[in-house]
Structure formats: structure tokens, C-alpha cells
Amino acid sequence: AQTIHQWPVAEIKAVGSPLSLGCTIKGKSSPNLYWYWQATGGTLQQLFYSITVGQVESVVQLNLSASRPKDDQFILSTEKLLLSHSGFYLCAWSLQDRASAETLYFGSGTRLTVL
Amino acid sequence: GQQVQQSPASLVLQEGENAELQCNFSTSLNSMQWFYQRPGGSLVSLFYNPSGTKHSGRLTSTTVIKERRSSLHISSSQTTDSGTYLCALEFYGSSGNKLIFGIGTLLSVKP
Structure with a gap:
């Protein structure tokens, strides 16, 4: 069975x-x-997507970046947080095969508070 | 303009009452999904429903693509149904799957 794990739970x-x-x-x-x-x-909005290792596409510009260093790992980062970065971040995955790519599966999320 | 509109924005029910949540969209799509968002923020997938009617326990989802609408019916509501219900349009193509979410309906079920 597939599992998706996000960390940390809150920051x-x-x-x-x-x-x-x-x-x-x-x-x-x-x-x-x-x-x-x-x-x-x-509203929940998509920030980044990646279809393969080393490849990331940005959907919304929020002064954040993402990387995919391994096939099973996705990292979201920034060097300087803004107050507007506060919120809830969710990671998700879907199948590569378009014929059977029915849905996205979400992690449990990270709650970020910037003070 | 907004591609996904949900109504009502909020709903208060007495336990046992039924609820009808609506989702209207302004663009063509591949499919429609309904999610329940827990108070902590995590999502529970309720239905993946490209068209027609689907049932799951006390929940029923009906999507009519040509009318650009989808609904979620909750029968015999329970206090544990309280939370936010989100609908999302789904597009998939060479850039993978993309979901465009509505703002949600906040449901409160009183005992």
C-alpha cells in the first residue's frame, strides 16, 4: 500500500x-x-508539481522553491520566510499513467505559522 | 473569475437533518472530486465523480457535466459530519493532475 508522509506536522x-x-x-x-x-x-491552491526526479514546475509565485532530489521525495523551501507564507501546506501524489490517473492522494499536511 | 463556486458558504443543521451542498463550475474539466477537510486541515477524499451519481454510506454525489454542477447530499447528519466540505475540479494532462478547489462549505451539526 502507498503511504505519504509529511514533516514536520507544524512549525x-x-x-x-x-x-x-x-x-x-x-x-x-x-x-x-x-x-x-x-x-x-x-482556498487550497497548487504551488508546484513534478513528474520526475530533478524536475519541478512552479504554478504560483510565492517566493518559495521546491525540489525533487529523489523519486520518492519532494521538498518545499525558502531562505527567507514572509508573514504571508503562513498557512497549511499539503503534499500530494498521483499516478504517472494518464489512462489510470484518477485522483490525487494527499498527505496530512504541515501547519506553518510565521511570526 | 472564480472557476469553482460552492454554496452555501456555511450551514447549520440539527442532528438527523439532511444537507445538500452545491458546486458550480465555469469551465470544462476532466472530473470532479469532493473532499472533507478536518478541523486540523487534512483532507479526506469522499468522491471521485466525473459524471453521474455515486453513493457511499450516507453520502451521495451527483455530477452533471453539461450543466457544470455537482452536489453532495448528506442524509441523517451526525455531529461527526461537522467540518468543511470542498469540491475540486480536476484537470489532467502532460503536467500531471491539477485540482482547482472551491472555498468550501462549513457544516456544523448540532446535537
Whole structure:
């Protein structure tokens, strides 16, 4: 069975400090990977997607970056946090095969508070 | 403009009452998904429903693509149904799957 693990569960960080959020998918090779973000009271929106190792596409510009160092790992990071980065971050995966790519599967998320 | 509109924005029910949540979209899509968002933020997938009607326990989802709408019916509501219900349009192609979410319906079920 496939599992998706996000870390940390929650973070409280200072403005201007660096950030690194992680996501690991086990039990599925070569998945599509995604980062979603939800501001408090806002709509979930896609930030990044990746269809292969080393390749990441940005969907929304939020002064964040993402990397896929391994097939099963997706990292979201920034060197300087802004107050507007606060919110809830979700990692997700889907199948590569378009014919059977029915849905996205989400992790349990990371709650980020920037002070 | 907004591609996904959900209504109502919030709903308060007495336990045992039924709920009808609506999702209207302004663009063509590959499919529609309904999620339950727990108070902590994590998502529970309820339905993947490209068209027609699907049932799961007390939940029913109906998607009518040509009318650009989908609904989620909750029968005999329970206090544990409280939370936010999100619908999302799904597009998939060479860049993988993309979900465009609505703002959600906040459901509160009173005992």
C-alpha cells in the first residue's frame, strides 16, 4: 500500500528565517508530486508539481522553491520566510499513467505559522 | 473569475437533518472530486465523480457535466459530519493532475 508522509506536522518560525518542509511517498514508483497551500480562511491552491526526479514546475509565485532530489521525495523551501507564507501546506501524489490517473492522494499536511 | 463556486458558504443543521451542498463550475474539466477537510486541515477524499451519481454510506454525489454542477447530499447528519466540505475540479494532462478547489462549505451539526 502507498503511504505519504509529511514533516514536520507544524512549525512556528520567525519572519526572515529559512524553511524546509518535506514529503515522502512510499510504495509507488515515479509518481507525480504536488505541493498545495492554503492560507487561513483561503482556498487550497497548487504551488508546484513534478513528474520526475530533478524536475519541478512552479504554478504560483510565492517566493518559495521546491525540489525533487529523489523519486520518492519532494521538498518545499525558502531562505527567507514572509508573514504571508503562513498557512497549511499539503503534499500530494498521483499516478504517472494518464489512462489510470484518477485522483490525487494527499498527505496530512504541515501547519506553518510565521511570526 | 472564480472557476469553482460552492454554496452555501456555511450551514447549520440539527442532528438527523439532511444537507445538500452545491458546486458550480465555469469551465470544462476532466472530473470532479469532493473532499472533507478536518478541523486540523487534512483532507479526506469522499468522491471521485466525473459524471453521474455515486453513493457511499450516507453520502451521495451527483455530477452533471453539461450543466457544470455537482452536489453532495448528506442524509441523517451526525455531529461527526461537522467540518468543511470542498469540491475540486480536476484537470489532467502532460503536467500531471491539477485540482482547482472551491472555498468550501462549513457544516456544523448540532446535537
